[in-house]
Amino acid sequence: MAAKDDGYPFVSEAEIIRAVGVTKRFGALVAVDRVDYVLHQNEVAGIIGSNGAGKTTFFNLLTGYFTPDEGRILYKGQDITRATPRQRVELGLMRTFQLTATFENLTVVDNLVLAFFRAHRSSSLFHLLFNTRRRFRNNDKILLTLETFELQTLAATEVRHLSLGEKRRLEIAMAVLAEPQVLLLDEPLAGLSDSEIKAVLAVLRRRIGQQTILIVEHKISQVEDFLQRLTVMHEGRVIADGGYEECLRDPAVRRSYWQIDVDAEQAPNLTA
Ligand SMILES: Nc1ncnc2c1ncn2[C@@H]1O[C@H](COP(=O)(O)OP(=O)(O)OP(=O)(O)O)[C@@H](O)[C@H]1O
Ligand SMILES: [Mg+2]
Known part of the structure; x- marks a missing residue:
């Protein structure tokens, strides 16, 4: 250098x-x-x-x-x-927690689907998706993200039932789905507790x-x-x-x- x-x-x-x-x-x-x-x-x-x-x-x-x-x-x-x-x-600079607010009454997988579309598609499609998100739950990227962030067993759980550590993993997963630089x-x-950390x-x-x-x-x-x-x-x-x-x-x-x-x-x- x-x-x-x-x-x-x-x-x-x-x-x-x-x-x-x-x-x-x-x-x-x-x-x-x-x-x-x-x-x-x-x-x-x-x-x-x-x-x-x-x-x-x-x-x-x-x-x-x-x-x-x-x-x-x-x-x-x-x-x-x-x-x-x-x-x-x-x-593409960054994602922060402020920009990846979760929906408490939606499941983990639906939050990921919405994060993915918010980042990659137009906002009108994002609104439409509120009604049609079921179709995207098996999208490859979503499945891979569930696996990487160890959220598979929580996919169908509503966010309000997650522990703080699980929610933090979801927030980071949602940020990563936007493929930030x-x-x-x-x-x-x-x-977080030691095990959650x-x-x-x-x-x-x-x-x-x-x-x-x-x-x-x-x-x-x-x-x-x-x-x-x-x-x-x-x-x-x-x-x-x-x-x-x-x-x-x-x-x-x-x-x-x-x-x-x-x-x-x-x-x-x-x-x-
Ligand atoms: N919005 C604000 N208005 C006025 N003072 C502020 C504001 N934000 C931060 N400060 C002051 O600026 C200094 C730096 O604060 P900052 O929050 O950046 O520190 P930090 O390193 O993040 O600390 P911590 O480890 O407590 O999070 C502190 O003296 C703080 O009181
Ligand atoms: Mg600080």
Whole structure:
């Protein structure tokens, strides 16, 4: 990889998202402070940081729910800084939970059918489908999705009867059916039990290599053996970016994220 003038690695076609000097203020508070970030094709990347680090704000800047006060956001080289969330979805950029609301009184399989048609067909057909969705329940893509996300036995269950972990798997399955370029997930593991976390990560693992995934998580311990690359935010800034161990060793990360007295300790403890 050759370095360009701006110091970024140059990886033309493999680059999906680039944020350049992105800043978002809420009054006097700088929630996201001149953040530079690059996400590459098929990366499984995570952004972590303590409470109030700016992770969700940055996520909302990428998805278009906020517009930055300064800086630019590029999608495959195209400036999307001012594009709406819907426009970004149409570019194939991403799906988020906000855009994949489930229908509580419909079954799992019918939610998948509706998600598939919402993503791939015209809206008039989508409305028609409310009456004719039965026909599409055996569609190959729907069957494969049920299998990948381990929802086969729940296919005929109404969403309101699902556990939180099952519902999270369905939400991610619905997002994936839209075949997004980037699957962006803000705290997909929040509120789940340890076994539900394992189940969600297991189905996400099956997407590795076919899907660019960016996860924002508060707790690193839950995603440490899932993520290939980590970015650590603190007080609105990126303080470390790279492999897991590299980030753990970083003095700034140890000081702010784990609140370790770096000067007082001798050798870094990688199991912290
Ligand atoms: N809509 C808003 N209006 C005002 N302040 C906000 C808004 N959203 C976030 N903030 C503030 O911006 C800072 C960053 O918040 P953000 O939600 O991005 O942090 P986070 O890293 O996602 O934290 P958490 O781990 O708690 O989810 C915080 O100080 C927060 O109070
Ligand atoms: Mg958050």
